[in-house]
Amino acid sequence: MRKVYCFIVLIIVTIVFAGCNNNTQVNSTNSNDSSIVEEKDDNKVNGTDENEEEILTVEETAEHIVSLLSTKDFAELETLVHPEKGVRFTPYGYVNAEEDQVFSSKEVVDLWENDRSFLWGYYDGTGDPIELTFQEYYSRFVYDADYVNAKERSINQRLGQGNSLDNSKDIYPEGTVIEFHFPGFDEKYEGMDWKSLRLVLERDGDKWFLVGIIHDQWTI
Numbered sequence: 001m002r003k004v005y006c007f008i009v010l011i012i013v014t015i016v017f018a019g020c021n022n023n024t025q026v027n028s029t030n031s032n033d034s035s036i037v038e039e040k041d042d043n044k045v046n047g048t049d050e051n052e053e054e055i056l057t058v059e060e061t062a063e064h065i066v067s068l069l070s071t072k073d074f075a076e077l078e079t080l081v082h083p084e085k086g087v088r089f090t091p092y093g094y095v096n097a098e099e100d101q102v103f104s105s106k107e108v109v110d111l112w113e114n115d116r117s118f119l120w121g122y123y124d125g126t127g128d129p130i131e132l133t134f135q136e137y138y139s140r141f142v143y144d145a146d147y148v149n150a151k152e153r154s155i156n157q158r159l160g161q162g163n164s165l166d167n168s169k170d171i172y173p174e175g176t177v178i179e180f181h182f183p184g185f186d187e188k189y190e191g192m193d194w195k196s197l198r199l200v201l202e203r204d205g206d207k208w209f210l211v212g213i214i215h216d217q218w219t220i
């Protein structure tokens with residue numbers, strides 16, 4: 001009788017042990033599933049997959065372009081130049097659609113190392129030809145002031161006022177013009193030493209592309 005009793009107890013202990021072991025495995029599986037879900041959620045920021053390309057506004061795109069110009073990062077700038085229209089460089093406020101230099105996105109990458117002189121237009125006041133390499137033009141008619149820290153900015157509103165006609169809306173009817181402006185640097189000139197850099201961007205799908213870089217200043 002005692003042997004039968006011991007045998008029954010052994011069976012009960014075995015069943016209880018097996019049940020506890022199964023519960024442990026289930027809880028472990030549920031715990032692992034939760035960690036997987038959390039890892040998947042961590043890959044999303046505000047509902048957007050971190051692998052998706054961030055969509056910038058026109059203002060953010062313009063600020064990014066100015067930053068690239070300040071650091072001379074033309075490899076990255078290439079990705080923001082309009083793939084079909086390229087980018088036109090204009091030394092003063094008036095855009096000369098026939099004579100201003102236009103470069104494709106691929107050409108922009110190698111501009112800094114190009115030692116060839118281009119005809120960019122004509123100097124205000126003297127009418128002499130602006131024959132410069134890109135590096136020389138960049139220093140004089142692109143990033144001739146710290147536009148990343150411009151005192152004033154505007155969208156589709158001209159800040160720098162001079163004698164030069166602003167025909168940017170005629171040349172770029174589909175463009176948005178972001179202006180980075182310094183109202184002046186030396187008080188003795190009473191604002192006549194103002195400078196502006198205007199970036200013209202056009203939208204293609206969800207992305208904004210650079211089509212024009214207009215430098216402007218006081219002209220005679």
